Amino acid sequence: MADNVYFYCGNDEYLVGTNARKKVDQICPAEEQSLSLEVIDGSASKVDEAIAAIDQCVAAFRTVGLFGGKKVVWLRDAAFLKNQVIMKNADVKRLLAELSNDLKAGLSPDQFLVVSAPGIYKVSGFYKAIKDIVEFEEFDIPERDYEARPVALKRAKSLFKREGYSIDSDAADLFIDRAGFETRQIMNEVEKLVLYKGEDKNIQLQDVQLMTAASHEAVAWDFTDAIAERKLGEAIRIFRQLLFQKQTAIGLIIQIENLFQNLLRFREYMEIGWLRMNGNRIQWANDEEIDDYFAAMPDDPRKMHWFRASKFANQAAPYTVARLAASKRLVVDTHEKMISEGSIPHELMLETLLAKLCAPPRRRR
Incomplete structure (x- = not known):
């Protein structure tokens, strides 16, 4: 396994981005980044944009760093890696094969690659070529509600505890209902509640009701709850809100x-x-x-x-x-x-x- 290639992916955008940034800062401190760090935007939604990003990445390792020193390349937000249509394009496959061959051959000790992506097409030849030679970490929110909810609940309680606060069980359940499962949204809502409570270290149901904004997912639940409980006026109001969103x-x-x-x-x-x-x-x-x-x-x-x-x-x-x-x-x-x-x-x-x-x-x- 290559010691200087790091791959972070998954649909939990916050954890993917945070861990990639930590790794970049670890191998290339802030004072070195102006000379040694090259960030490549991978948020491509079209084939030609993906080709340009990969080509730039390949070229980056085939040129020496400034003054012959450290070279750190961060392929950031590489959304095209999970796009099946783009990943099946012949030119994209050819360039990714070149990149994977370079990685297999081994980068020099002062070259580093960090990739962050919302996912990767795991049937692709690129994934199969690199999965055993890179340090690979995946941060996914489970798709099923019953699997994602306990993960999000544990994360929220841990964040409150880290800040020195406790949260009642019913309040925690309502908090996740409103904040949803995405880590960034959970952290934002935890911060709001902590600021609101101040010296009072116990978060109760009424605090969550007052301060925690409903996510799109929570609004959708409110919509189906209103239907199940035959609240026509509320159902139509939320329906029109969702259409507006x-x-x-x-x-x-x-x-x-x-x-x-x-x-x-x-x-x-x-x-x-x-x-x-x-x-x-x-x-x-x-x-x-x-x-x-x-x-x-x-x-x-x-x-x-x-x-x-x-x-x-x-x-x-x-x-x-x-x-x-x-x-x-x-x-x-x-x-x-x-x-x-x-x-x-x-x-x-x-x-x-x-x-x-x-x-x-x-x-x-």
Whole structure:
């Protein structure tokens, strides 16, 4: 493995950037950077931009440093490395092959390469060529909510503790609901709360409610919560806010489909006795049949964070299975009409859907 090639990637942009910057500063102190550091912008979204960045990187190691001294190259924010289309381009593949060959041959002791990227296309020949010869660190936020949430919660509690503060359990759950899972956003919101609390070292629920801004993800949760709880006015208000924030009606109806899929299955689990409410929390039955059933599923609901799972169960409880199944069919039908019919604006179709979903159940005569 090359001792002077460092690769940092992942969708946690803050940790990727922070660790790359630390490594650059470690091998090239600030007072040396004006002469010894070359930063190459890798935030390319087009093939010709990616080619220019790679070509510049290759050329950097084929020229000696100023006065023959240390040469540190930082290929920063190399977004093209995870773009399958760009990575399959013949010229890009050729230049990356040249770079990987140079790295395999070995850089001189006073040459260093640091790469930071939001990800890398792991089927590419470049990744296969370098993965065993570079120091590779990956910082990813898990895609599934039940996997990402505990990681973010642990990170937030650790940051509060580092600042000398404690946070109540309910307050911590609400904090992550609002701040989301991205490290940079969590750090920003921790800093705000610390400044607000001052000498009072205990952060409570009302502090989070007052000071923590809702992320786009949290606003989307507020949207689906309003639908599940049949709060039509709030659902439409948040829907229009999300449209203003450049969300699409198609993207939002997919979230509504996921909502009713979860509500329906939680209601079914309650009906057959696999799940019961214990106050505001839920309790799963201990049964081999349940273990076998969930083992075959791609997302075991028992692994979902208790706060989110309890919310689904509480929201599903007032409905019947039949009502939730009918609502799910209505959402799917509307989604299909959005795709197939072009005469009615998607936004109008979705607002009509919200009115139907949030309508109170009809009383039987």
